[in-house]
Amino acid sequence: MIYSRAVTLGADADHKQQLVWLAAAGRAWLNRSYQEALLQFASAVEDTHRSGTLQALVSSEIERLGDDISYTPDRVVPGRVALYEDRECRLDLCALPAGDAETTTLLYSDASSVIYVVLDREAEILVSSYDAPTVERNDVFMPGARLDQLECRRVESFHTVRANSERLTAHEYRSDRPTVLARISLKKALPFVWGFERATLEAKLLYPSDVSASRTSLAMDFLKVSDHPRLPELCTNLLDSPWHFLRWKAIQFMAELDTESLDSLLARAIDDEHLDIRTTASRVLAGRT
């Protein structure tokens, strides 16, 4: 279950090197919005195109399928082929089916900074871009906050779309035929994905972008209902969690378990960096005095 591997498909050294360069240039552009970084990335895309790297990688994988009937490509899941991965970013091929994406009732915000590269000369690909101008913090939910549509434009082959997760944005892609895009994404994700009602573009819900935060929350609930003696140990640790909802849950559980005085927990909460925790702690404190 270890999920880290550099170049994931079989390839000769030059193509592997080309992938590493493409991913590095994409990562650099996502991290630094400088013209120089953009130019380097454009150059890496051009070189990748000229060298036929993606075609060579996929062809070598096809060859392997033909040679070995028991071979199951382990980095292929429906709609995605993992090409490269390091500590900071990943590079994938992603399927884009034909037709309208507007079949779901919710439109989800971008979880991380990402670049898409159109690889297909024939397909007509449209991207719709949205932005939520009134949302200041990804982790402070504002029910009803609206997305504005910024543009809907055609993306030419070997052109790129860059979604930067410093703001709350959403992007949707449509193609007139089944096609494949290259995607470079940073692993560092925003804490939450927001779901917007498609018809009104109003924020309806949010959920953690990292499933392990949801699992940790479930684990806390389980330890509580099963009266596990090590729940306080875990809660103490989670007081420093990067996830505000886990910090708040830890405070609540510790107060209920009486493992630390409520005053000291509230004193900590009142200095929390998250507005919701500070506000709630202030309200509780005011009620006690």
Next chain:
Amino acid sequence: MPIKIARVECSPISLPEYIEHIEATIDFRDNESIIASAPALQRLAANKYFLGDWLVDALLNRAQEFQQGNAYNYQSMVIRVTDNYLLRVNFWVPQHQLSKLSDREAMAFGYDAYHNHNFNLLTVGYTGSGYDTDLYRMREPYRPYELGDVPALDPLGRWHLGCEEVMFYEAFADVHAQVAPPDLSVSINLMTHSTRNTWPQFMFDSRSRAISAIVGSPLDARIHLLTMARSLVPERANQALARLANSDPSPRLQKLAKDAIAGRFTDWR
């Protein structure tokens, strides 16, 4: 047929003891052998601390890697994977704790989501009052069903998985949907792996019982790769698909390859 085994008084065993036992005694290709291991699973479930200890150790000592590579939704946490089996725990959250704003969470927990499995599953209730499950038996499980097909399902009624009770769901034939329990409940699952000729897993519409989604099997990755490759290297991809369609040892893979050539392969949804 699904089997239910009642709770019995038993002495608890540790997780390493359980693992050692099943790896030494079970033939994972044999249903009877898997079912015969139920008493060991009950003894593991009688150990009320092992899971909490395992979770706390994982979250305190290896938080950055916690469940990394676990592709299931957040309901499931994987304890161990080997070439022969997968051991995981499933959390069942009561309905009132699910978001009312979308059906995303209900779907994640599998509530009202009728499905079969393409693996055998032996499960035990660990904590909480446990889930109800509405069970059906597929009359002809080994057929190449397609989206929209309505396989004949015989209703077996609503069953309940309580604490330290064991159920065995037979691969392909047993179809069920869980009902949210009234309180947080946990089950432990021992699952066998799919094999090369495994049929896919199906999801069924809760009203019509028509097949609403095909989850697929690991081998489908071959078709997924070739389908995507058609945009990049169409000639090679089409040749490879034609080869699979004509000569792959699995009739199911042959059919999927033909579907892909005709543009009818619709991945897993």
